Amino acid sequence: MGYFQVFLLLALVPGSTGLDNGLLRTPPMGWMAWERFRCDIDCRKDPTNCISEKLFRDMADRLSEDGWRELGYEYVMIDDCWMSMQRGSDGRLQPDPDRFPGGIANLARYIHDRGLKLGIYADMGSATCMGFPGTTLDKVELDAQTFASWGVDYLKFDGCHSNAIEQSIGYPLMSKALNLTGRPIAYSCSLPAYIGGLPPNVNYSYLGNICNLWRNYDDIEDSWASVQSILDWFSTNQDDLQPAAGPGHWNDPDMLIIGNFGLSLDQAQAQMALWAIMAAPLFMSNDLRTLSADARAILQNRVAIGINQDPRGIQGRRLLQELGHIEVYWRPLSHSANALVFLSLRQDMPYLYRNSLANLNFPAGSFEAYDVFSGKTLSGLTDHTIFTVSINPSGVVMWYVYPVTQPPRPPKDTGRYPYLRKKYRMS
Ligand code: GLA
Numbered sequence: 001m002g003y004f005q006v007f008l009l010l011a012l013v014p015g016s017t018g019l020d021n022g023l024l025r026t027p028p029m030g031w032m033a034w035e036r037f038r039c040d041i042d043c044r045k046d047p048t049n050c051i052s053e054k055l056f057r058d059m060a061d062r063l064s065e066d067g068w069r070e071l072g073y074e075y076v077m078i079d080d081c082w083m084s085m086q087r088g089s090d091g092r093l094q095p096d097p098d099r100f101p102g103g104i105a106n107l108a109r110y111i112h113d114r115g116l117k118l119g120i121y122a123d124m125g126s127a128t129c130m131g132f133p134g135t136t137l138d139k140v141e142l143d144a145q146t147f148a149s150w151g152v153d154y155l156k157f158d159g160c161h162s163n164a165i166e167q168s169i170g171y172p173l174m175s176k177a178l179n180l181t182g183r184p185i186a187y188s189c190s191l192p193a194y195i196g197g198l199p200p201n202v203n204y205s206y207l208g209n210i211c212n213l214w215r216n217y218d219d220i221e222d223s224w225a226s227v228q229s230i231l232d233w234f235s236t237n238q239d240d241l242q243p244a245a246g247p248g249h250w251n252d253p254d255m256l257i258i259g260n261f262g263l264s265l266d267q268a269q270a271q272m273a274l275w276a277i278m279a280a281p282l283f284m285s286n287d288l289r290t291l292s293a294d295a296r297a298i299l300q301n302r303v304a305i306g307i308n309q310d311p312r313g314i315q316g317r318r319l320l321q322e323l324g325h326i327e328v329y330w331r332p333l334s335h336s337a338n339a340l341v342f343l344s345l346r347q348d349m350p351y352l353y354r355n356s357l358a359n360l361n362f363p364a365g366s367f368e369a370y371d372v373f374s375g376k377t378l379s380g381l382t383d384h385t386i387f388t389v390s391i392n393p394s395g396v397v398m399w400y401v402y403p404v405t406q407p408p409r410p411p412k413d414t415g416r417y418p419y420l421r422k423k424y425r426m427s
Helices: 003-012 053-065 103-113 137-150 164-181 204-210 224-236 238-244 265-277 293-299 302-308 418-424
Strands: 029-032 075-077 117-123 154-158 186-189 213-215 250-252 282-284 317-321 326-332 338-344 351-355 366-371 377-382 387-391 396-403
Touching: 029 053, 029 117, 053 075, 053 103, 075 154, 103 117, 103 137, 117 137, 137 164, 154 164, 164 186, 164 204, 186 204, 204 238, 224 238, 224 265, 238 317, 265 293, 265 302, 265 326, 265 338, 265 396, 302 396, 326 351, 338 351, 338 387, 387 396
Parallel strands: 029 075, 029 282, 075 117, 117 154, 154 186, 186 213, 213 250
Antiparallel strands: 317 326, 326 338, 338 396, 351 387, 366 377, 366 396
């Protein structure tokens, strides 16, 4: 049986679908351990960075004390390698006792006390990707109950060590089991990433009913090449992926690596800008304890965050790929505003790129453009103005573009007060 048939079959199983938690009306934001801290479990040699309750407490402290929480960064996400190698005698997953001596419920309390939320990781299969206990089909319900009893707010459900049939049963089963706990738990499904990420293997409208978000593609690594390959895959396949996103159900191109070792500042701005365009989750995987002021400024850019979190929840698209290695991305926003990103994939020098809004499908009218990273406003734009932006190599210029309404002209003295009539709905 092929994947597609399995999905069709599952869609017919009564009661197997329907995630009904009302969560993630905008993409989730927070901090996630994996890309930066991986499976470092040697707390004797590396007590500051190993996967332990201390690491998550440290990050919760930073999120709540350094202005992140107020900007929306609220989830603290435990990834792989938190578990003990064995389930408990009651069959339940349990944290490694040396690294999480207080237990997960305690950690959840610590995180909740700081106005934050806790996410955890499990794997649909016989073992997690790093070989810790997996969630086989018979354990789905028990694990959902366990997470709910600990006060978990988000589950990342990975898909290592399972076959297509198990996955196609296990992901909707977990969705249902999370619902049944009665606790609102956001649900991230890694399924698409394990079956090629595209239709017909993946049925995105079905997935949107059972998951709040899903990993579609490869894991991010700490390099510009990795960011570029992810962006390129999502853009090449945007006709399949872009319509799948919306309030409550998002594509996930993986974590933000801003503040680590692999990106220049221009590349870091580029990742922030493009993840905002893609309505991607904003999960930072970095060390918030030692973050540079430059990285912080990019990650805390209010307008970039506002674009990411736009309530319409429409994922943006790549509009143009110019021969000169300039690309233009666009996302429609609330209040007739739009975000534009001009990305340079050149490797020479800042490039002067010329275009007009009309050429980027804008309607006729007058506009202003706020440059998200320089903070400057460009006034007096019309749809036909030829503008020029200077884009650094592997960098971006990001604009928040909004229409300028004509100031109301004083009413002509006709004795009929048309403006008053409009304002007060007089007949
Ligand atoms: C997979 C996931 C990653 C991470 C690791 C942990 O590779 O895609 O995001 O969770 O497993 O082992």
